[in-house]
Amino acid sequence: MHISPRPADLPAGPDHETVPADARPLSRAAKGEVGRVVRVGLNGALHDSLDPDELERRLLEIGFVEGARVEILHEGLFGRDPIAVKVDDMRVALRRREAEAILVTRWQPASLHAVAEDRRS
């Protein structure tokens, strides 16, 4: 899965200005990518499984906070879902649907190995 910056997709909100232009949801990240969380929560947008505020708090409580380092460690077989993410020094599994609510910036491949894997897919 290749990540292309799509700023038009960013939900509009009061703190839109503070989000870097290259920020994109964690749900679009591929295995091996590393980044930093810049915003948690859907900023008012609706989510199909949970109340957005509830989702935001659950993500915060399990460690997805602004500033946390995230790295995609593993992906599921079907539709590359769910994903296993390293959040700072712990590991969390979640579905891409929930990962939508986490905006991440400064993507970079974790290693050359990851780049090679990215090319293969």
Add this chain to the structure above:
Amino acid sequence: MNAVTPVLQTGAPRMALVGNPNCGKTALFNALTGSRQKVANYAGVTVERKEGSFTTPEGRRVQVLDLPGTYSLRARSPDEEVTRDVVLGRFKGEAEPDLLVCVADATNLRLVLRLVLELKQVGRPLLLALNMFDIAKHRGIEIDVDRLAAELGVPVVPTVAVRKAGTVDLLKHIDAQVVDLALAAAQGVSQGANTWHEPSAEEVRATHREADRIIKLAVRPPTKPDTWTTRLDAVLLNPVAGLLILLTVLFFMFQAVFTWAQPAMDGIKAGFDALAAWVNGAMPDGILRSLITDGIIAGVGSIVVFLPQIVILFTFIILLEDFGYMPRAAFLMDKIMGGAGLHGRAFIPLLSSFACAIPGIMATRVIDNRRDRLATIMVAPLMTCSARIPVYTLIISAFVPDRPVAGVFALQGLVMFGLYAAGILSALLVAFVMRRLVWRGTVEPFLMELPAYKVPDAKNVVMSVWTRAKAFLQRAGTTILSIMILIWFLSSFPGAPEGATEPAIDYSIAGMIGHWLQPLVAPIGFNWQMTVALIPGMAAREVAVAALGTVYAVGGGEENVTALMDTLGHSWSLATALSFLAWYIFAPQCASTLAVVRRETNSLKWPVIMFVYMLTLAYLASLATYHVAASLGWA
């Protein structure tokens, strides 16, 4: 909580263990209480309540409650609601805890410190136990315990639950705290005020920042990070290899439950049969003898016989859980199970249900979310359990010709496979319907920590398995036994009159019910003998084989299967036989399962719903099968 809490006047002080999931809370609970613990449900909810007691070095008895794991007091599930309400002292029927012990995995402090900050607001005496302190040290994580305690404003004690002397410091602290509590109570000093309220997202962020600040001050990150977890995950979470390994593990587990338990089950069965035979020889014939042998001994035997399967299954489950594999299995299966609206964790209970729905339903405790758990419980009995095999075998060998299909497959084997497949498909379908129609719009997010792998502690595993086995015998025992006695009563009274020509069961209440129900089951092709056999067959599915032997007066029940096959072959049409098979895929013909559902869900509602929906499906399936078969000229 401004009121003065009289602590020691009301008996032993109460301590509650709180902590994140996977923090080793239960291991600490086991280390503290040893075998002095009991498992039950909290009043009115499906949440497991684990309580125990221990004596401190200074000889004080302390009651301890192991609360469900949580990341926040802001409850998101019934389990977490229990934790919140007990901690806040507002759970009906639970005494307020005098002391909260927050258990932390010392190798993973970030999230638990946030919980500690939240717990502090409750205003109760609080203590932080840094569990797995040895592993943290080994990894080069340096924790300045005094600094941590000073910054948090909470006493901090390192513990190692799996080691013998690992709780000494904790016990000393508890002794000291209990003295403080007693003094405070004697002097009429009130506890701190409860200022806790459900935190907003911003407040969660703020406590996170505070926790991070404290960690920077008091904790030095590991010099030797946990590379084992990374290396194991590279294989175990690999999309293809990981799934293959999971299937291998599950296949092995299933095999073990199925085959390793057999000798022990046979032994138990033989033991109870011998006991019944001895009683039969020692007592004069009569109602009392019949009650003891056919009712009580047979009833208790039918419960205890499941014990080997439960012990083996739970040994596997607890090993996998303590190792840290369960969340990985859920990760791998989430997408597949999710298609049917089930949680990834539902896979293990459903697979276990192929051996027997009872350990399967008990294994649903690995599913945290109540609705996911209930959906799994409701479909578990649709998986083809081993008790259906004698019935399937009897009918298939009596009616399905033993001839090859397409050269390679045996027709009998294909029918057997079809029955298994029908069970699985209907389970997935029922789960799908329940999640989409009954509980619409509540898709639980899949969001869980993947803890670091740990070598399971043998003592802890044995203790956890023992707790499960004990709970099974105690809980299921009472209900199942009373149902068995009821069924015995229905099949034995009134006795056959003098010079009776039909078998005795025909004159009993069960026989009357059978005749009375006959018009209802005529449309699905059942005769009255089948209906009568199904009543004692409620005790357990395989009992129907023996009961058919009794009503057809073949005698010898299971031992004389060949004679029974001949009789059935002559008196049933093929359409009736197929209808009977279809019935057995769905029918709730197992009182023990219903009793366990009653116990596990802590309500009568769910076993009733299960009984009704399964009976409806069974009737409809038999009706369709009978009429299709009849229209093909097999009637």
